[in-house]
Amino acid sequence: MELLTPENWPSYELIDTGGFEKLERFGAIILSRPEPQAIWPKSLTDEEWQQRANAIFKRDKGSQEKGEWVLRSKMDGKWFIPYQQQGLDLTFKLSLSSFKHVGIFPEQAVNWPYIHQKVSALPVEKPRILNVFAYTGAASLAARQAGAEVTHVDAVRQVITWSRENMEASGLDNIRWVVEDALKFVRREARRGNTYHGLILDPPAYGRGPEGEKWLLEENLNELLQVCSELLDKQNFFLIINLYSLGFSALILENLMRAHFVNRPNTEFGELYLADGFAKRLPLGVFYRFSSI
Incomplete structure (x- = not known):
């Protein structure tokens, strides 16, 4: 069995994971999203995540998938x-x-x-x-x-x-x-x-x-x-x-x-x-x- 991961893609970066979340950079935009498999602790503090993220996804109550994005800074919709x-x-x-x-x-x-x-x-x-x-x-x-x-x-x-x-x-x-x-x-x-x-x-x-x-x-x-x-x-x-x-x-x-x-x-x-x-x-x-x- 093999383990494969992308390499040398400047437009994408997985910054941190943990606490059932992931912090990612897509181009210049940094997003915080739920991640059910990230059961370990975060390496950065919650405050650092908040400071870095342009948008944070918040699940609707009672839903595993659907929710809304909370914008932390001005950004384009696409x-x-x-x-x-x-x-x-x-x-x-x-x-x-x-x-x-x-x-x-x-x-x-x-x-x-x-x-x-x-x-x-x-x-x-x-x-x-x-x-x-x-x-x-x-x-x-x-x-x-x-x-x-x-x-x-x-x-x-x-x-x-x-x-x-x-x-x-x-x-x-x-x-x-x-x-x-x-x-x-x-x-x-x-x-x-x-x-x-x-x-x-x-x-x-x-x-x-x-x-x-x-x-x-x-x-x-x-x-x-x-x-x-x-x-x-x-x-x-x-x-x-x-x-x-x-x-x-x-x-x-x-x-x-x-x-x-x-x-x-x-x-x-x-x-x-x-x-x-x-x-x-x-x-x-x-x-x-x-x-x-």
Whole structure:
């Protein structure tokens, strides 16, 4: 098993963690957000956190996710940060949402160069890439910048709009946007006999499709992987999956992948993490990826 973390990204910094919170810098903006896995003490004092943060997320009473941002200093409602590494030159729009998210998951930066490299190395003129549960599209942009034909699927129309803004800010075009329930989409693609050279899967612990379809990771992941095994090209391929549910270890994910994908060359799996300024390592999900190249 491997432990992966992004490196050398000047636009992002995990300053401190602890007390079920994290203090992060995105560009010039510093945010304080809840973090359920940061059960250890903070390294900085509460006063230092308050002084540094431009905005602090406060949960609504009785809610684990929803809340509001308390602004500690004047700031724009949206701002942009660059990502320039290993052949990639991307720009992301960030914004304060009522669910504590800002538009990117920084730990996922370990996957963006991987996607770009694999797409570039595939011996296919126009590799077909499918990104489901695709959120605001950082992985889609990495694939598109390498020349892939990208299909980007998410159930939330507003998130698709956000993804399009990121595409335009990055100077890219021609990504195929699909607002649909992910499981419904891959089932239909399999029935049609469509295949993809790259699959990027980022399923949440729970969610809802645009028509109220219910997604529960522990109930639906098996079917998702089974159908995706039919969609992946047999000759030239790569696959990445990330899971964020506390109940799923890297070993559980490995067992699932073994069950559904017979051919898994160049396999890597383990945990994603971010290290704060005091060398505390914050776990942020498990990953599994393999490729034919």
